[in-house]
Every structure is written in structure tokens, then in C-alpha cells.
Amino acid sequence: MKHPVFGAASILSQTHSDPHMGVNPSISDSSTFYFDRAKDMSDTFIGETEGMYLYSRHSSPTNNALASSLAAMEGTQDACVFGSGMGAISAVLFQLCAAGDHIVSSQTIYGGSYALLKNFMPKFGINSSFVDPTNLDSVSQAIGPKTKVLYCETMSNPLLEITQLKAMSELAEKHNLTLVVDNTFSPLMVAPAKHGAHIVIHSLTKFINGTSDAIAGAVCASKAFCESLKSVMDGAGMLFGSTLDAQRAANILKNMKTLPIRLAKHSENALHIAGGLVNAGYRVSYPGLDSHPGKKILEQQLEAGFGYGGLMTLDAQTPEKANTLMEYMQQEGLGYLAVSLGFYKTLFSASASSTSSEISADDQQAMGLSKGLIRFSIGLDHEPENSLQKILLGLKTLAV
Numbered sequence: 001m002k003h004p005v006f007g008a009a010s011i012l013s014q015t016h017s018d019p020h021m022g023v024n025p026s027i028s029d030s031s032t033f034y035f036d037r038a039k040d041m042s043d044t045f046i047g048e049t050e051g052m053y054l055y056s057r058h059s060s061p062t063n064n065a066l067a068s069s070l071a072a073m074e075g076t077q078d079a080c081v082f083g084s085g086m087g088a089i090s091a092v093l094f095q096l097c098a099a100g101d102h103i104v105s106s107q108t109i110y111g112g113s114y115a116l117l118k119n120f121m122p123k124f125g126i127n128s129s130f131v132d133p134t135n136l137d138s139v140s141q142a143i144g145p146k147t148k149v150l151y152c153e154t155m156s157n158p159l160l161e162i163t164q165l166k167a168m169s170e171l172a173e174k175h176n177l178t179l180v181v182d183n184t185f186s187p188l189m190v191a192p193a194k195h196g197a198h199i200v201i202h203s204l205t206k207f208i209n210g211t212s213d214a215i216a217g218a219v220c221a222s223k224a225f226c227e228s229l230k231s232v233m234d235g236a237g238m239l240f241g242s243t244l245d246a247q248r249a250a251n252i253l254k255n256m257k258t259l260p261i262r263l264a265k266h267s268e269n270a271l272h273i274a275g276g277l278v279n280a281g282y283r284v285s286y287p288g289l290d291s292h293p294g295k296k297i298l299e300q301q302l303e304a305g306f307g308y309g310g311l312m313t314l315d316a317q318t319p320e321k322a323n324t325l326m327e328y329m330q331q332e333g334l335g336y337l338a339v340s341l342g343f344y345k346t347l348f349s350a351s352a353s354s355t356s357s358e359i360s361a362d363d364q365q366a367m368g369l370s371k372g373l374i375r376f377s378i379g380l381d382h383e384p385e386n387s388l389q390k391i392l393l394g395l396k397t398l399a400v
């Protein structure tokens with residue numbers, strides 16, 4: 001696969017043609033499409049006509065416009081969009097695996113992805129081994145004759161560990177596996193396909209949309225794989241039916257165009273706040289800090305201009321202290337005690353009891369997820385110093 005242009009440049013340089021000369025593509029408002037010639041309909045069913053639409057669960061002009069922008073961003077041949085990030089993830093994994101197949105997955109992944117792999121897919125004879133993605137020996141040892149897929153996140157949730165994508169792709173190559181990378185935490189910052197990922201997944205719900213008003217997902221991959229997801233005969237995208245609504249797709253596409261400037265500001269604010277907390281002696285994890293074990297690895301795969309991302313964690317030691325601090329921060333208007341990420345306001349939640357609660361207490365402990373860990377998605381505040389001072393005051397007065 002070639003990646004001539006990708007990233008921010010390709011998002012903003014894209015233009016489109018519109019029958020009404022609108023600067024935004026027209027929103028397609030149809031679930032079904034008519035044909036002048038009956039033969040075109042039957043050809044479209046077997047996937048043999050370019051530029052013709054059949055039924056919007058399969059594809060629609062607006063969803064395709066969003067998909068094409070995502071493919072350009074990730075530097076992949078093609079992309080397709082879904083009604084949620086989990087819709088994208090489940091479609092991809094069920095498309096790639098059959099009963100008896102095995103997946104090697106990072107242990108520190110999104111709670112929903114973990115629950116899918118650990119609790120749901122085994123019902124269909126698809127089992128997974130969970131490994132520490134920063135320990136390549138353990139990844140390698142988990143690969144067996146039945147393994148089909150290597151699954152990880154560029155930047156893990158919530159521990160913000162950094163995956164060595166190049167090394168993972170070499171392992172995938174050696175064992176003939178498909179490397180699937182969830183890049184939700186680091187759009188534009190890292191282009192996993194450039195480092196050998198075969199399939200890149202996004203929850204568009206987060207940074208890419210950025211307004212916390214929609215749920216959506218995407219798969220960026222080869223044309224052949226995207227076509228296979230859409231197959232009316234055996235495509236998991238088509239048959240599971242987690243379709244994105246065209247109105248939503250249109251909104252997400254417009255929001256996506258400001259991702260480059262938003263992400264740079266999220267990163268700038270996060271670095272400021274994380275740095276200030278560390279200087280004051282608190283236990284903070286942020287990939288842009290020298291103390292972060294993955295900083296060097298991230299820098300090897302980082303695209304310039306977007307910083308180190310908008311996510312950081314603060315260890316408040318106990319769940320009680322974490323809760324007190326979060327309630328204080330919300331009362332002070334610093335942001336919202338809410339899950340999710342990529343919003344213009346800062347969002348914070350205690351991962352162990354929320355977005356990672358699908359992971360058992362024992363497994364959480366094994367992976368180093370402290371019960372008092374607060375995950376922050378730092379917002380777009382004009383003056384991050386004010387937020388920093390508020391957090392510091394809260395930590396001091398609450399003796400966290």
C-alpha cells in the first residue's frame with residue numbers, strides 16, 4: 001500500500017464536486033435509490049457498478065464522502081463508516097475470524113473492545129489471548145497456529161501506553177496475521193498504516209467529531225477489505241447493519257475539517273496541565289512528559305504539529321479521593337464528570353469504575369490500573385493555566 005499524502009494536509013486539501021456548487025457536499029436524504037435500467041440494479045447487487053447506489057445500509061453518497069476524507073487522513077486506499085466505534089470493531093473482527101480462529105490482543109484496550117473479545121466472541125469459537133503490547137516477547141509467545149489477528153491501540157486506554165507499531169507489523173508479517181490498530185486516541189498524530197497496520201479503526205465519537213453529540217465509527221483499510229465488509233453475501237458491515245445516518249455523517253465530516261487545529265490545542269493544554277501537576281509532585285501520566293515510558297517510541301512514529309494528544313491521567317490513589325476531586329472540579333466549572341473524550345470542555349472519569357469496569361479487578365491490578373486513576377480528556381480552554389491552578393487547589397484542599 002502506498003501512502004503518498006495523508007494526515008492534516010490531505011484532509012484540508014480535499015475538494016468535492018457538488019451539483020449545486022455547495023461548499024459542503026449535499027446530504028443524501030434517501031434510504032433507497034432508483035435505476036434507469038433494470039440491469040444496473042442487478043449489477044449493483046453483485047458489486048459491479050461504480051458510482052451507483054442501491055440502499056443506504058450498503059453505502060450512500062454522504063457516508064462515502066466522510067469515508068473518503070478518513071481514508072485520506074489515514075493514508076489508506078479506502079474506508080467505510082459505521083454507526084459506532086464498536087460497530088466498526090465488531091464488524092472487522094467477525095469479518096476476519098471464523099470459529100476456531102485466535103486473536104492476540106493488547107490487554108489495555110477500550111473496555112467495550114475487551115468485553116467483545118473476552119466475553120462475546122468465545123461464544124462463536126473465537127478466542128483471544130491478552131498481552132502487554134509494550135512487551136514484544138509476550139506478544140510473540142502468544143501467537144499460535146490458529147492466530148489470525150493482532151489487535152492493539154496506538155495509545156492505550158486508559159494507561160496511555162504506546163505501541164511499537166513497526167515491530168507489531170513485523171510480527172504480523174512474519175506470522176501472516178492481520179494487524180488491526182484502534183487509533184481513536186491519536187488521530188493525525190500517528191498514521192498507523194504508514195507503520196504497517198493493515199486496518200485502522202476509529203471511534204469518530206471522540207476527537208474526530210469533537211462535539212460530543214454523535215456516536216460513529218470508521219474502518220480505514222484496503223479497497224478489497226472495505227468491499228468485503230459491504231458484501232451483500234457475507235459482509236459483516238452489511239449484515240450486522242450498524243449503519244451511520246447520513247445527516248450525522250455530514251456533520252462529522254464538517255467537524256473533522258477542524259481536527260488539525262483542535263488537536264494541536266488539546267495537546268498544548270494537556271502538556272501545560274500535565275507538566276504543572278508533575279512539577280507540583282503529583283503522579284501524572286502524559287506521553288509528552290520525559291517521565292512517560294513511551295515518549296521515545298511515540299516520537300518515532302509521531303507526525304509533527306499535533307503534540308502528544310489530549311489525554312492524561314492523574315493517580316488520586318483511592319477511589320474516594322478520585323471521586324471527591326472530580327466532584328470538586330465539576331463544581332468549579334473545570335469540566336464535566338463524564339466518560340468519553342475529545343470534547344471542547346475537559347472531561348474526566350475514574351477509569352476503573354467506568355470505562356474499564358468491563359475488566360475484572362484482578363485483571364485491572366495485573367495491568368497496573370489503579371482504582372484512584374482519573375482519566376482526563378483536556379479541553380480547548382483559552383487559558384489552561386487557570387484550569388491547572390484550580391486542579392492544584394483542589395488537590396491541596398482535599399489533601400489528595
Ligand SMILES: *Cc1c(COP(=O)(O)O)cnc(C)c1O
Nearest residue numbers: 084085086110157184203205216
Ligand atoms: C470510545 C472508544 C471506542 C468505542 O467507540 P463508540 O463510538 O463508543 O462505539 C473504541 N475504542 C476506543 C479507544 C474508544 O475510546
